[in-house]
Amino acid sequence: MIIATLRNKLSTAARQWARAQDLPLPANLPLCAPPAHVKSDISLPWPLAAAKAAKKNPLDLAKSLSEALAKVSEVENAVSAPPGFVNIVLKQTALCGNLKAITLAPHLYGADDGGPKTKVLIEFVSANPTGPLHMASGRGATLGDSLVRIMKRLGREVCAEYYVNDAGGRVVLLGESILARHQQAKGHNAKIPDNGYQGEYLIDLAAAAPAQAQSWDAQAWGRFAMDALLSSHKDDMRVFDVHFDRWYLESELHARGAVNDTLNTLKSRAMVFEKEGAVWLGTANAEGSADDKDRVLVKSDGKPTYFLPDIAYHKDKYDRGFERIIDIFGADHHGYVPRMKAAIAALGKPADSYHAIVHQLIHLYRGQEAVKMSKRAGTFIPLRELIDEVGKDACRFFFALRTPDSHLNFDLELAKKQSSDNPVFYVQYVHARICSIFRKAEETGLHRAGSELPMPNALFLNSPAERALLNKLAWFPDILLDCERLLSPHPLANYLLELAGLFHPFYESCPIISAGSEIAAARLLLIAGVRDVIREGLSLLGVSSPEHM
RNA sequence: GCGCCCGUGGUGAAAUGGAUAUCACGACAGCCUCCGAAGCUGUAAGUAUAGGUUCGAUUCCUAUCGGGCGCACCA
Numbered sequence: 001m002i003i004a005t006l007r008n009k010l011s012t013a014a015r016q017w018a019r020a021q022d023l024p025l026p027a028n029l030p031l032c033a034p035p036a037h038v039k040s041d042i043s044l045p046w047p048l049a050a051a052k053a054a055k056k057n058p059l060d061l062a063k064s065l066s067e068a069l070a071k072v073s074e075v076e077n078a079v080s081a082p083p084g085f086v087n088i089v090l091k092q093t094a095l096c097g098n099l100k101a102i103t104l105a106p107h108l109y110g111a112d113d114g115g116p117k118t119k120v121l122i123e124f125v126s127a128n129p130t131g132p133l134h135m136a137s138g139r140g141a142t143l144g145d146s147l148v149r150i151m152k153r154l155g156r157e158v159c160a161e162y163y164v165n166d167a168g169g170r171v172v173l174l175g176e177s178i179l180a181r182h183q184q185a186k187g188h189n190a191k192i193p194d195n196g197y198q199g200e201y202l203i204d205l206a207a208a209a210p211a212q213a214q215s216w217d218a219q220a221w222g223r224f225a226m227d228a229l230l231s232s233h234k235d236d237m238r239v240f241d242v243h244f245d246r247w248y249l250e251s252e253l254h255a256r257g258a259v260n261d262t263l264n265t266l267k268s269r270a271m272v273f274e275k276e277g278a279v280w281l282g283t284a285n286a287e288g289s290a291d292d293k294d295r296v297l298v299k300s301d302g303k304p305t306y307f308l309p310d311i312a313y314h315k316d317k318y319d320r321g322f323e324r325i326i327d328i329f330g331a332d333h334h335g336y337v338p339r340m341k342a343a344i345a346a347l348g349k350p351a352d353s354y355h356a357i358v359h360q361l362i363h364l365y366r367g368q369e370a371v372k373m374s375k376r377a378g379t380f381i382p383l384r385e386l387i388d389e390v391g392k393d394a395c396r397f398f399f400a401l402r403t404p405d406s407h408l409n410f411d412l413e414l415a416k417k418q419s420s421d422n423p424v425f426y427v428q429y430v431h432a433r434i435c436s437i438f439r440k441a442e443e444t445g446l447h448r449a450g451s452e453l454p455m456p457n458a459l460f461l462n463s464p465a466e467r468a469l470l471n472k473l474a475w476f477p478d479i480l481l482d483c484e485r486l487l488s489p490h491p492l493a494n495y496l497l498e499l500a501g502l503f504h505p506f507y508e509s510c511p512i513i514s515a516g517s518e519i520a521a522a523r524l525l526l527i528a529g530v531r532d533v534i535r536e537g538l539s540l541l542g543v544s545s546p547e548h549m
Numbered sequence: 550g551c552g553c554c555c556g557u558g559g560u561g562a563a564a565u566g567g568a569u570a571u572c573a574c575g576a577c578a579g580c581c582u583c584c585g586a587a588g589c590u591g592u593a594a595g596u597a598u599a600g601g602u603u604c605g606a607u608u609c610c611u612a613u614c615g616g617g618c619g620c621a622c623c624a
Binding site: 030032034035036037038043045048049051052058081082083084085128130165168169170195276277278280292293295296297298299300301303305306307310330331332333334335336337338358360361363401402403405406407408409420421423425426428429432433436437439440441444482485486490491494497498501504505507508509511512513514548549 | 552553554555556561562563564565566567568569570571572573574575583584585587588589590604605616617618619620621622623624
């Protein structure tokens with residue numbers, strides 16, 4: 001946790017310096033990893049930002065600050081660089097101490113940084129149980145699950161939920177659709193409703209129904225299909241290594257009257273009005289409202305829209321004590337965000353307690369041709385097919401590499417063909433290679449399995465390739481904080497790719513088994529650190545770390 | 550029409566307003582008697598366009614062009 005330690009020490013030193021200079025105190029001193037051509041471990045751009053307000057030359061500020069920071073015990077040297085950076089080189093002993101700490105307790109590296117203990121609920125996927133999960137759900141699942149893992153490691157109290165829309169008119173519509181498939185299978189001339197579910201998965205599902213299904217009505221068929229599809233969603237998530245603390249059923253809300261209670265709450269807060277026989281949430285003209293329209297809560301036929309139970313569900317999240325609510329949506333639902341924000345405000349909850357992550361959609365191609373994905377029309381690629389064809393690790397890493405904002409095109413045929421080019425294997429290969437080196441070290445008697453490697457002499461691990469690895473390992477905890485701040489695992493995936501990229505040049509230039517025993521021990525410690533950080537990092541992404549490939 | 554998101558080498562992506570824009574795939578030229586060649590070394594190639602703000606813009610603002618998505622008493 002050397003970067004976190006340095007952040008504290010450098011900030012303290014900078015505050016003392018600023019006081020002596022009669023300058024405004026830097027609230028937090030941002031530490032950056034320097035660009036490739038700068039040969040230092042930490043870079044501080046702060047003097048550039050502060051120069052204007054202080055009415056000083058940034059380079060002069062940097063020079064003066066660097067002298068103050070050079071006194072921090074972990075700092076080898078601190079120098080100013082134009083136009084106003086402070087570049088810091090860390091002591092070899094400090095980086096080696098960090099390395100040693102990683103290998104002693106890899107699972108604690110980057111863990112619990114003493115940050116906020118707010119209770120967080122992250123809801124994701126939440127696909128309707130009216131068809132198999134499709135490929136696009138893989139993106140939200142990867143995003144949510146990786147984020148939950150990262151935040152848990154950082155010591156946050158976070159729960160993952162999947163909301164299941166198992167109530168309302170969809171049950172009957174699904175039932176009518178599968179019943180038609182059932183009758184077609186018996187040779188009858190049955191028609192799937194126009195707005196029903198055309199997907200061929202209902203043919204197999206109808207065939208799998210028990211004997212007593214002969215007497216079922218559409219409602220019973222719908223119940224049967226929905227149970228089966230929900231169960232397939234659970235299987236898919238298990239295979240994709242995505243964990244939910246709770247599968248929250250919409251029917252639970254109706255069963256215990258939470259939907260009506262929520263309506264009454266909104267009424268008592270004077271957020272509701274009646275018009276044309278329907279009940280509306282008056283969000284259009286509410287002060288500071290996120291939404292520009294009023295929304296129907298109860299239709300003129302007396303039935304609630306999807307929106308009212310959704311509000312009830314979100315109210316329940318707050319009622320259960322969660323202080324921060326994060327919803328993950330695909331871009332096809334982004335229009336939903338303003339109205340949910342307005343609903344949160346209508347419930348009297350603070351606006352900043354609710355956050356929606358909107359990830360862009362995956363556009364599916366077959367060759368040059370775009371394929372429109374639709375569960376109703378049955379034109380989609382099931383997530384399960386993608387996992388089976390490309391592999392869980394490759395899928396998750398592929399999705400984890402991109403920001404939620406990126407629009408990505410996906411050609412399944414290409415993905416299958418190129419799956420061996422997937423960057424995840426580049427990272428996993430480093431892990432397997434290091435494991436192989438340890439096996440070799442044991443065979444040759446250089447190292448005993450399970451024995452502790454000594455703290456290296458400061459004269460070792462000094463070559464550029466070794467220093468680069470030591471430095472990169474030091475930034476891992478900071479990367480996890482970036483992921484939390486950006487609410488996305490993509491900085492971690494990119495970090496692992498860069499770490500792996502630094503290992504291979506080291507491997508080429510620094511032999512281990514054939515080196516002298518002291519150097520060998522130091523290098524074994526270094527690669528143990530790389531191995532551990534890769535394993536920890538991949539596991540946060542839900543990706544395995546094989547010892548052989 | 551209105552709103553949200555995105556335009557980065559041939560392809561796919563990265564870069565809290567910071568330094569000489571990073572990585573992988575592909576291309577080209579090399580490297581296995583040597584701890585795993587799923588690897589390494591080197592070369593060529595990039596911020597859609599036009600303005601603006603700034604000491605500094607891939608990043609912020611405006612316009613244009615291109616693409617995705619959304620604008621129900623469906624969910």
